[in-house]
Amino acid sequence: MNAVLINLLYIAASILFIFGIKMLGSADTARKGNRLSAVGMLLAVVATLLYLGLDWTMVVGGVLVGGVIGAIAATRVQMTGMPELVALFNGFGGLASLLVGGAEFQKLRDGGLEHYLGALQAQSGVTVPGWFVVLAIGLTVLVGGVTFTGSLVAWGKLSGKLSGSPALFPGQKLVNLLMMAAALVGIALMVGGKDSPLAFGAGLALVALALVLGVLITVPIGGGDMPVVIALLNSFSGIAAAMAGFIILNNVLVVAGCLVGASGLILTGIMCKAMNRSLGNVLFSGFGATAEGGSGVEGEMKPASVEDAYYVLEAAQSVVFVPGYGMAVAQAQHAVKELAGILEENGAEVRFAIHPVAGRMPGHMNVLLAEADVPYEQLQEMDQVNAVMPTVDVAIVIGANDVVNPAALNDPASPIYGMPIINAHEAKTVYCLKRGKGTGFSGLENALFFGENTRMLYGDAKATVTELVGEFGK
Amino acid sequence: MELAPLLLLLFAFTLAIFLGFELISKVPSQLHTPLMSGSNAISGITIVGALLALNVGESPAAKWLGFAAVVFASINVVGGYMVTDRMLAMFKKKDTKGGPGA
Numbered sequence: 001m002n003a004v005l006i007n008l009l010y011i012a013a014s015i016l017f018i019f020g021i022k023m024l025g026s027a028d029t030a031r032k033g034n035r036l037s038a039v040g041m042l043l044a045v046v047a048t049l050l051y052l053g054l055d056w057t058m059v060v061g062g063v064l065v066g067g068v069i070g071a072i073a074a075t076r077v078q079m080t081g082m083p084e085l086v087a088l089f090n091g092f093g094g095l096a097s098l099l100v101g102g103a104e105f106q107k108l109r110d111g112g113l114e115h116y117l118g119a120l121q122a123q124s125g126v127t128v129p130g131w132f133v134v135l136a137i138g139l140t141v142l143v144g145g146v147t148f149t150g151s152l153v154a155w156g157k158l159s160g161k162l163s164g165s166p167a168l169f170p171g172q173k174l175v176n177l178l179m180m181a182a183a184l185v186g187i188a189l190m191v192g193g194k195d196s197p198l199a200f201g202a203g204l205a206l207v208a209l210a211l212v213l214g215v216l217i218t219v220p221i222g223g224g225d226m227p228v229v230i231a232l233l234n235s236f237s238g239i240a241a242a243m244a245g246f247i248i249l250n251n252v253l254v255v256a257g258c259l260v261g262a263s264g265l266i267l268t269g270i271m272c273k274a275m276n277r278s279l280g281n282v283l284f285s286g287f288g289a290t291a292e293g294g295s296g297v298e299g300e301m302k303p304a305s306v307e308d309a310y311y312v313l314e315a316a317q318s319v320v321f322v323p324g325y326g327m328a329v330a331q332a333q334h335a336v337k338e339l340a341g342i343l344e345e346n347g348a349e350v351r352f353a354i355h356p357v358a359g360r361m362p363g364h365m366n367v368l369l370a371e372a373d374v375p376y377e378q379l380q381e382m383d384q385v386n387a388v389m390p391t392v393d394v395a396i397v398i399g400a401n402d403v404v405n406p407a408a409l410n411d412p413a414s415p416i417y418g419m420p421i422i423n424a425h426e427a428k429t430v431y432c433l434k435r436g437k438g439t440g441f442s443g444l445e446n447a448l449f450f451g452e453n454t455r456m457l458y459g460d461a462k463a464t465v466t467e468l469v470g471e472f473g474k
Numbered sequence: 475m476e477l478a479p480l481l482l483l484l485f486a487f488t489l490a491i492f493l494g495f496e497l498i499s500k501v502p503s504q505l506h507t508p509l510m511s512g513s514n515a516i517s518g519i520t521i522v523g524a525l526l527a528l529n530v531g532e533s534p535a536a537k538w539l540g541f542a543a544v545v546f547a548s549i550n551v552v553g554g555y556m557v558t559d560r561m562l563a564m565f566k567k568k569d570t571k572g573g574p575g576a
Contacts, residue, residue: 017516018493024509025501031562034512038555041519048525055528058541062524066548073549074556079564085557086511093550097520099543103527106536123526126479234510234517241520242487248523254483255490256519262494263513267506356503363506370564379504 094147145210235264326399
């Protein structure tokens, strides 16, 4: 009876997760959707507590400690620190799955395989072969471990604790491949050995291999490719949870984990498509480590003063902002919102053009601008804006680089050739806010900056925008 | 050897993959961050597995591993949902002014 009730609750939780994700897909229902999925999670936890014989001290203690830490981190974080926090949480999810795998393996070793399978049957009502359980443990440990250290590296890169540039060494692919093979051998040894000391040794080796693999997979990836990696690691954490579900034969773990795994993969695909690169290319090429290819750009960058920009903006009928990672670094979103408001009052039509991979995580710019109270109707996707770009009077590029580089359209030799971009160069006048003359993460010269109709506004983006706002106030 | 229950689990796994693809493929890019952070919170479902490791009769080693898993999964779940909610609270339409500014 108890087991039936628990499983019915698990089904209800799964339904809430599905509706929750569905509702997250539309701006009007997203918040409700997230809360619905949180209710689903609560239901799943409560249902689990109905199993008899749990050690309540540890249950309550663990949930309290983790819950308080999570709540504090979530309330304290600044919106600009969001990408790294999400990466960190994701890593903890992976680590939790790895530990679940470890705990189950420990149980199996404590009482022997027969005893473990018996207990599993008592709990889940299902008899399974021993090899299956051990295989599931091995896969959980592998995927969970990779998720954990991979996310930690992503966290380090996003928060600036690690260098954002790709780290490559000779034979990297071969080393990764060999380690992957070794990990699979380790799993095979575990499956073969089950509760023997050999299997235990193989398990320990597997943990080490998985942790190192997670690092090796993420270090060669440059800062600008982070959106892809974050989405992929998100998918991994779901898969790890699903694998943990296969160990203890738990439906809700399998279904929810798998939903996350699939949705993360889709997001990864969307991000790759937005850069016109394959996942393999993102993961292995170390894009940006070398700045070769692409023909030289002719002409020179023409600096302008804030005052010049003010006169042009004052007369503009339509203005498009193109934000990039530089806006996040300069924390310029509030100043930008202020400028946008003034331009609107001045009679101009204001849009924000958001490239799918602008920033360091999928949708990064949207979150920052939403924080600054920019209504989301003004945030437009690439295709929408490109359609009207030739009629736009002024495009203001704020700390964006490769996503507006016209070389992607017309220079077949360029490494980013074929990547869809925001056609800022088609606007009548382009102002580029940039800290200095250097190149972006990809190390490419940006043809846009040398354009006939482009003017450069050097300096801190926030300071520049604030000065512009000041000009309007005069 | 009874494989039918396993196949059933595999069946659910496969259907969930397709469901996940179906649910996500039409999400507008402006919602990608909250979607990711929200689904990340869901991946904390591994907390169920962690709790089940905390049986009274288990050895201390197994229980402490389970306890650590519960802690990390709780951080993932609670932090993930809260941070997503904070983010989504900021997504406002033009005409709904006067809401609490984040």
